[in-house]
Structures are given as structure tokens and as C-alpha cells.
Amino acid sequence: MNTAQQLIAVPFYEDTVVLVGQDNEPFVAMRPIVNNMGLVWAAQYVKIMERFSSTVSEIETVADDGKMRSMTCMPLRKLPAWLYSISPNKVKPELRDKVIRYQEECDDALWAYWTQGSAQRPGSTGITQRIALSRHRLALAKELHRTRDHDLRVVIHQQLDEVSRAMGLPTPELDSLGRAAPEAPDLLTRFWEQLAFLDGKGVDYNHAIDPGLLAINLVHLAELLKEHGQPFRPTRPLHEALRQSHSPQFLEHKPVFSRLIRKSVRCWVFKRA
Numbered sequence: 001m002n003t004a005q006q007l008i009a010v011p012f013y014e015d016t017v018v019l020v021g022q023d024n025e026p027f028v029a030m031r032p033i034v035n036n037m038g039l040v041w042a043a044q045y046v047k048i049m050e051r052f053s054s055t056v057s058e059i060e061t062v063a064d065d066g067k068m069r070s071m072t073c074m075p076l077r078k079l080p081a082w083l084y085s086i087s088p089n090k091v092k093p094e095l096r097d098k099v100i101r102y103q104e105e106c107d108d109a110l111w112a113y114w115t116q117g118s119a120q121r122p123g124s125t126g127i128t129q130r131i132a133l134s135r136h137r138l139a140l141a142k143e144l145h146r147t148r149d150h151d152l153r154v155v156i157h158q159q160l161d162e163v164s165r166a167m168g169l170p171t172p173e174l175d176s177l178g179r180a181a182p183e184a185p186d187l188l189t190r191f192w193e194q195l196a197f198l199d200g201k202g203v204d205y206n207h208a209i210d211p212g213l214l215a216i217n218l219v220h221l222a223e224l225l226k227e228h229g230q231p232f233r234p235t236r237p238l239h240e241a242l243r244q245s246h247s248p249q250f251l252e253h254k255p256v257f258s259r260l261i262r263k264s265v266r267c268w269v270f271k272r273a
Contacts, residue, residue, distance in 0.1 A: 008162055009136050010113045012036075012106060016136060019110055020059050020073055026114040027059060027073035030082075037102055038095040039086070045072065047085065052078055076114065079107045137163045144177035153178070187241040194230055195221075201228060207258035207267050214248055215256045215267035247273045 008019040015036040018029035034044045048056060052074060059073045074082065083103045088096045140160040147153050157174045164171040195216075198205055203224055208215035218234040225232040243250050248270035256267040 008113055009140075009159055010110055011136060012109055013101065017106065017110060018071070019076070019113060020071075021114075022057065022059055022073075026076040026110065027057060028076055028079050028110060029059075029071045029073050031071060033102070033106070037086075037099055039091070039099075048072065048074065048082060051085070052082065076107065076110055079110070083107065134167070137167065137169075141172065141177055144174070147178065187238050188245055191238065191242070194225055194232060197230060198224060198228070203228070204260065207256055207260050207265060208269070209257065209259045212272050213251075214270040214272055215258075216270075217258075217265050217267050220260075220265070242268050245270060249273075 008021070010017045010019050016032065017036070018032050020027045020029060030044070030048060031041055034041045055075050055078050057073050058070045060070055080103075083106065086099055086103070088099045088103075091099055137160065140156055140163065144153060144156050144160065147156060153174065157171075157177075161171040195205065205216060205221050205224055206214055207217060207220075222232045222234065243253075251269045251271055253268050254266065255264045256269060257263070258265045258267075
């Protein structure tokens with residue numbers, strides 16, 4: 001099985017654990033496990049880095065909000081060592097049973113998912129496992145309806161395919177679950193060409209005081225372009241494309257004190273290349 005950069009969302013009782021494949025080795029996203037167990041992430045992160053730093057990796061994964069984030073991951077083979085570093089007698093009484101459950105079963109369940117694509121808990125029913133998978137499958141489908149970033153949609157759809165195949169169900173086509181935004185380069189190229197046109201005319205449209213930033217108010221920009229015979233209409237696809245700009249790099253959309261009109265105006269802010 002080609003497991004490079006493979007992401008598997010593993011249902012474990014009422015929780016979900018993120019298993020990540022990198023270089024054909026299974027890694028575990030640690031923060032979800034720590035949160036699932038009711039422990040404090042800051043304290044556990046210090047322990048992880050003190051004892052296991054030589055094996056820990058920062059891997060890009062899809063977070064709960066559907067965005068790509070770097071997550072602290074530990075090789076699955078090292079997980080039991082960390083799990084058994086937690087003393088059930090030192091946690092809150094209401095967390096004790098859950099900590100023990102993770103210690104006794106979690107690494108076996110993750111290994112079964114990595115090697116077999118599914119896992120059966122001792123004493124559990126197939127119906128319980130299927131309900132957990134079904135819930136996660138539905139959450140992924142909803143996320144695809146919401147997300148318009150093309151690359152992120154591909155990653156989420158890969159996870160949906162993993163879950164669907166584990167349930168023996170067909171995987172919905174990517175384009176049947178929402179739509180990606182238009183390719184940013186096509187929209188951005190025209191946008192930056194129009195700004196270059198204004199540059200050539202000596203027209204100042206940058207509201208930023210910081211010379212390293214570019215702050216653009218689209219309403220003001222439309223007025224300037226109209227004065228010079230250039231049609232321009234801010235649209236939602238353009239807004240989404242601007243958020244994907246890398247050169248110059250998009251920073252945020254926020255109110256900025258304008259050096260042009262000497263008052264606050266909402267701008268799209270970029271870092272100059």
C-alpha cells in the first residue's frame with residue numbers, strides 16, 4: 001500500500017484520532033489524542049518534546065476547521081511509551097477510565113487501521129464502529145460543501161474516500177459536493193495587470209503607511225480604474241482568489257488607517273514581494 005502522506009481519521013469509541021502516513025510509516029497527530037483524553041496540551045507538549053523530540057515531526061494535516069495546519073506528530077511505534085508515561089492515579093477521577101482505555105487499546109486500534117483499514121474493539125459491535133464512521137463521513141461531506149479551496153478539497157476528498165471504502169460505500173464524486181473557486185491565477189493575473197496599469201499612470205492606490213505593505217480598498221480601486229477607462233467589478237470569486245495570492249502574499253482583510261484619505265478604510269492587505 002502506498003501510504004505516503006496518507007491521512008486516516010480513526011474512530012476510537014466516541015473520539016476521532018488522526019493517523020498520518022509519512023514515508024510509509026504511521027504517525028499520530030498528538031494534540032487530538034491529548035484533547036480527547038481531557039489532558040492539558042501545553043503540559044503534554046513539553047513532555048513530548050523533552051522525551052521524544054528526536055522522533056517527533058511537524059506534519060501538515062487537515063484540522064477540525066478544514067484548514068491545513070502543521071500538527072505535532074509522533075511515530076505510532078512510540079505512542080505506547082508516551083501513553084504509559086501518564087499515571088491514571090494523577091489525573092482527575094473523571095478522566096481515569098478514559099486514560100486507561102487509551103493506554104490499553106489505542107495503539108492496537110491505530111495499528112489495525114494502518115495495516116488492515118479497519119479495527120474491531122474487544123466487546124464492541126460492528127454497528128457501533130459503523131455509526132462512528134458514518135458520523136465522520138458526514139462531517140467530511142459537509143466540509144467539502146463548505147470549502148472552496150481546490151487543493152484542500154482534494155485532501156478532504158481523499159479522507160472521504162478512505163472512510164467510504166472502510167464502510168463498503170461508494171465515494172461521492174468530488175464535484176458533487178460543492179465547487180472549488182475559479183483558479184486563482186486567471187483572476188489574479190488580470191487584477192495585478194490593472195494595478196500595473198495604474199502604476200504606469202502614476203496613480204496611487206496603496207492606503208498602507210508601512211512601505212512593506214500593500215493595502216487596497218476595492219471600491220476606491222474601482223473608481224480609479226473607471227476614471228482611466230478600465231472596467232473593474234469586485235466579485236466573490238475575485239475575493240477568494242485574492243486570499244490565495246502568494247506574490248504579493250495576502251495577509252488579511254481588515255480596516256486600515258489610510259495614508260491617502262487619513263481615515264480608516266477596509267483594505268485587502270498584502271506583503272510586498
